[in-house]
Amino acid sequence: MAIKPIVITGEPVLHRRADEVSVFDAELNQLVADMFETMDKAPGVGLAAPQIGVGLRIFTYDYPDDDGNERRGVIINPQIELGSIVDEPADEDTEIEGCLSVPGERFPLKRADAVRIIGVDLNQNPVDISATGWYARIFQHEFDHLDGILYVNRLAEPWKEISTDIIADNGWGKPGLSWLPGRDNLEA
Numbered sequence: 001m002a003i004k005p006i007v008i009t010g011e012p013v014l015h016r017r018a019d020e021v022s023v024f025d026a027e028l029n030q031l032v033a034d035m036f037e038t039m040d041k042a043p044g045v046g047l048a049a050p051q052i053g054v055g056l057r058i059f060t061y062d063y064p065d066d067d068g069n070e071r072r073g074v075i076i077n078p079q080i081e082l083g084s085i086v087d088e089p090a091d092e093d094t095e096i097e098g099c100l101s102v103p104g105e106r107f108p109l110k111r112a113d114a115v116r117i118i119g120v121d122l123n124q125n126p127v128d129i130s131a132t133g134w135y136a137r138i139f140q141h142e143f144d145h146l147d148g149i150l151y152v153n154r155l156a157e158p159w160k161e162i163s164t165d166i167i168a169d170n171g172w173g174k175p176g177l178s179w180l181p182g183r184d185n186l187e188a
């Protein structure tokens with residue numbers, strides 16, 4: 001296994017639709033193992049394959065429930081059903097989101113309170129998860145990555161403009177930038 005560099009906003013693979021996985025082989029197993037290792041080291045609650053430069057529809061997640069029970073896995077070729085999104089501004093304390101590909105920054109974003117996500121695991125067994133709250137937020141965030149959407153692309157004003165300025169100030173928004181968990185001291 002290996003920890004992989006996490007690409008930063010501006011890398012083209014983050015901004016295009018990822019491809020369906022069609023071959024389930026040892027190479028895919030290795031990729032997913034690397035994604036888990038990279039996610040854990042970052043650390044992050046989720047990681048999408050495009051974030052390590054691979055344009056495939058795969059994400060990993062790790063978000064224990066309130067009792068500490070493990071909720072960890074990989075979802076391949078997911079589809080998502082969104083609950084309704086309340087039409088009011090995001091709460092600046094409780095609805096703050098971050099992303100390993102926009103490292104060190106966090107902005108408020110309204111999300112659906114509930115989702116259902118359906119896909120397969122590495123053995124092509126069906127995965128079907130209904131989630132609420134922050135767990136649902138993670139699935140929306142990671143699913144968006146597979147469609148080339150970063151959470152900063154969804155922000156309302158004034159956060160949209162603020163994030164655009166910060167991304168420019170950091171010198172991001174162009175290809176070729178990445179950071180390595182465990183080496184570079186950045187976090188989402």
Ligand code: NI
Binds near residue numbers: 101145
């Ligand atoms: Ni992200």
